[in-house]
Amino acid sequence: MDMQGRPYGKLAISGVISLSLYLLLFFYEDQVMANYTRTDGFYPALPVVTALAFSFAHGSFTAYFWEMLGVRGRHEKGTN
């Protein structure tokens, strides 16, 4: 397996961001649940914004994770 060009740095950064988001969510679980189920004002936007933030952070992490393992799409750099 070609070990060059593996995104270790990007994997670490996105991993830390993703893990931090999950830690925040569960560390402040009670406050999060109290506010995220409110129906007044802009509170209903919280689940949507949070889901998008997690998808960017954790989505990047999972993409780099497979790339680091050498699992890439057929036409992606590193397979041809």
Added chain:
Amino acid sequence: MENAAIAFVDLELPNVVFLLLVGFVGGLVSGFIGSGGAFVLTPAMMSMGVAGVVAVASNMCHKFPKALVGAFKRYKYGQVDVKLGLVMAVSASVGVWVGADIQHAVKANFGEAGSSLYVSVAFALVLAIVGGVVLRDALRLHRTGRAHEDEETSRLAKWVQSVEIPGTMLRFKTADIRVSALFTLPVGFATGMLAATIAVGGFIGVPGMIYVLGVPSLVGTATELVIAFVMGLGGTVTYALHGLVDIRLAMIILAGSLFGIQLGAIGTTYVKPYMVKVVMASIMLIVAVSRGLIIPVYLTQLGWLGLSAKMLEFLRDTSFMFMIAALLTGAIIIVGAMIRGHRDHKLSLAKEKAAMR
């Protein structure tokens, strides 16, 4: 839909691990065929004590970010037709409204058991018919030795594409088709109706795009992710306005499903369209059996059958096992096909290199 009476569950480790795993497998299947997972996730959450409406809301809230990541990944592979996805999503939204209205009417007239019976019958019938059509096509390709060739457009789709209705013609570049909006509308509408009824619109949207509109399988399954994003986002906003989303559950499932969806999307670059049909047909038919098994339970609740409590429990458990089996079967076929595809790709690259020397 009010959240005043809703009690959100305490999370226990075994449940969290189970949701992560089901999320991963569901994501893998979604990345490959455009949808999947919801039919196991929602009942799985309910079996943990999560209220039905919260389970649906939380599933929606994991679905749209998952679909976004999957669509982005497959867009990079040139498989997503954004315009087709958005056109389908608009008519699917109308289908969701109508589907939800029908659901409310059934519930008002026949109660909870009647509503569940309606959902299960729709599930079993639609999946048995559509899954049967997809399986027949896959078997035909296998029998005629064309499983590893590029797919051809169905006869129905050829006719649909040949119909010229001035003022309604739409050109979809990535899907490489030109069809009248009068054909895309009913396919999108049916997708939405099914999504509102059984929560997995893709089971009709993808075969509809492939067999009615003539969209290539890989483009159809990738474009379904755009539809899933739009509908998941709309659904999440609706449920969030009523305070029904359990963000913890949604993000736990998302944690597993994003690993899966990346892998499933990568998998599509190593397989022929035939494999997509095999996975779709297998999952749909096993789920149809699962839903068929649960029908006598609701018939008993309505007083139309007289099964014992033990028998009802057995049917419920067997039905759930079939759901999990459907997802696992799909995942095993996908991983197997990916490994074979990757190996063949490496072999052909090695041959090319040897020939150049």
